[in-house]
Amino acid sequence: MRHTDVVIIGGGPAGLAAAVKLWEQGIRDILILEREHHLGGILRQCIHDGFGLTRFGETLSGPEYAQRFIDQVEKYKIPYITDVTVIGLDKEKKVTAAHKEGILEIQAKAVVLAMGCRERTRGAISIPGERPAGVYTAGVAQAYMNLQNIMVGKEVIILGSGDIGMIMARRMTLEGAHVKGVFEVQPYASGLPRNVEQCLNDYGIPLKLSHTVTDIKGRDRLESVVISQVDEKMQPVPGTEKEYPCDTLILSVGLIPENELSLMAGVKLDERTKGPEVNEKHETTVPGIFAAGNVLQVHDLVDFVSMEAEELADSVAEYIKKDEKAEAEHTQGEEAEEYMADVVTDGNVSHTVPQKISGKKDIRLCMRVRRPMKNCAIQLIQGGKVIQEKKMKKAIPAEMIQIPVKAGILKEKENLEVKVIW
Structure with missing residues (x-):
């Protein structure tokens, strides 16, 4: 049995970005597990350009985009294993994987789900x-x-x-x-x-x-x-x-998140995204298991995958450091569970991520509309009052909509309603 602070399942754009950001946050005991022979995930076969405009401010091919993160992984000497298939994950964050050298058993403090998606x-x-x-x-x-x-x-x-x-x-x-x-x-x-x-x-x-x-x-x-x-x-x-x-x-x-391991660990799935249900920390319904990228929701731009994984890494680093502090002080690591309110939608919104919020943190609300719309407005409502509105000349299902929301305007312990007016 190997013990590791963080196991990242998937060495694509989400897993690589999470690993690099975790390292920069001071988390050193990281292990990436990738089933293919090389790191990079689906980007290795995406030889067209158009990647990186949001994340790096320049246009790159898929392999070039992935290499930016692979170079950082190599620079920081973050451990990774390729040609390995994860065949088990439980609520206690025990990971079982099959490798050419045999079965690997890894006990993690936190697990990052970054397996991507598959095609219909x-x-x-x-x-x-x-x-x-x-x-x-x-x-x-x-x-x-x-x-x-x-x-x-x-x-x-x-x-x-x-x-x-x-x-x-x-x-x-x-x-x-x-x-x-x-x-x-x-x-x-x-x-x-x-x-x-x-x-x-x-x-x-x-x-x-x-x-x-x-x-x-x-x-x-x-x-x-x-x-x-x-x-x-x-x-x-x-x-x-x-x-x-x-x-x-x-x-x-269409694409479907790779959710077999999520189900194996007892993670609750969102019926709309087919990926895990998460809170504002990108934490699933199983404490210590986090998700980002296309395993969470299918993205239209890989830049957003990486940025979402970097947000996740901040939360994972906070989780690990809190656990280490509790160990040092010989106290109970898990605090009382935060109250999480639901994010609910009307019929014009197909889904939102996150699905739950505490009202105590800034959030980046991601969503898609169900059909093309023109001259519409997305309203965020709490307690029957519009707390934020985003006006749009057009909204289409192909483009993910992202709305930053400051904690200062959110009410704690109260559902957030998302409506589209058009």
């Missing part, structure tokens, strides 16, 4: 039809092309206008493939507007909204897909079917 698959959205080769999620296709130099197809249909899907539409076009179109079941694009412009419009790739794949045809290899229009209830409209010959179907239909 064909099975998750129940597309009917045959099961030929040539159907990929966007991230898998990206990994084949950018990490292994394998071209996945030539005649391509993309289902879903998520950011990775649109980026792959451009990437495959640049590599000589013919992308026949991007089809989106919603009546609006689900990715960032800049990707619609730079990845689709700039290359003449059509985006068709309110359309979905209703059949997949082919024996050994994909031969065609059938695409239909959908109504306002997302149901295919009979008579609108059109068959598109193709050898490749790429799915970009």
Whole structure:
């Protein structure tokens, strides 16, 4: 059994940023566990630029962005283990991991969940039809092309206008493939507007909204897909079917936080984000287990992932130092539990993070709207009174909205209500 102050599960942008900030906060006993062969997470395969404008003030590729933090990890000599898979996590913060050298057991004072997210698959959205080769999620296709130099197809249909899907539409076009179109079941694009412009419009790739794949045809290899229009209830409209010959179907239909370890530890999940429920300290419902990045909520910019992880690191450092002080004074480490009020939303807001607040700390409230809106205002309400308002010319589900809220205007022990007026 190995004993460590902090175990960070995941060596991607969230885990790396948390580790570096923890070190700078004076926490030295840190261990990063990463299941891949290299640190960096998903950024290793994101060779396009556009990263880092918020965090570093310059545009970087994914590998360049990750390397900024990897260099800091190496500089500080923060311990990490790669090629290791965490297979167990309990409420007592005991981590069990499988490595080529055997099973590792680590007892931590605090655990940081930074496992990221995974893609929805064909099975998750129940597309009917045959099961030929040539159907990929966007991230898998990206990994084949950018990490292994394998071209996945030539005649391509993309289902879903998520950011990775649109980026792959451009990437495959640049590599000589013919992308026949991007089809989106919603009546609006689900990715960032800049990707619609730079990845689709700039290359003449059509985006068709309110359309979905209703059949997949082919024996050994994909031969065609059938695409239909959908109504306002997302149901295919009979008579609108059109068959598109193709050898490749790429799915970009949403991301889900990697929550198996969270559930294993008894962490409560938010039904809306599918990630852990946290308070303003990024602490989950299990004391000493914290979460940040795409395992907590799916972000549209990696800069926000890193910044969220750095906020988490401040809370973890405070937690560890409080525990060490209690040990030195031979007192009980856990104080009386703070009262946490709920953050509640109206029907126009899909979710908020954090989900609970004490009213004693500054918070950065993150949220998304359920549908595109223009000339709207987000109101924060306590006790029936508007305590803060943010006016916006437009709000779209693809862009996370962040509102800093000072503790001075928050009331303790009272729910915070979030409403959108438009």
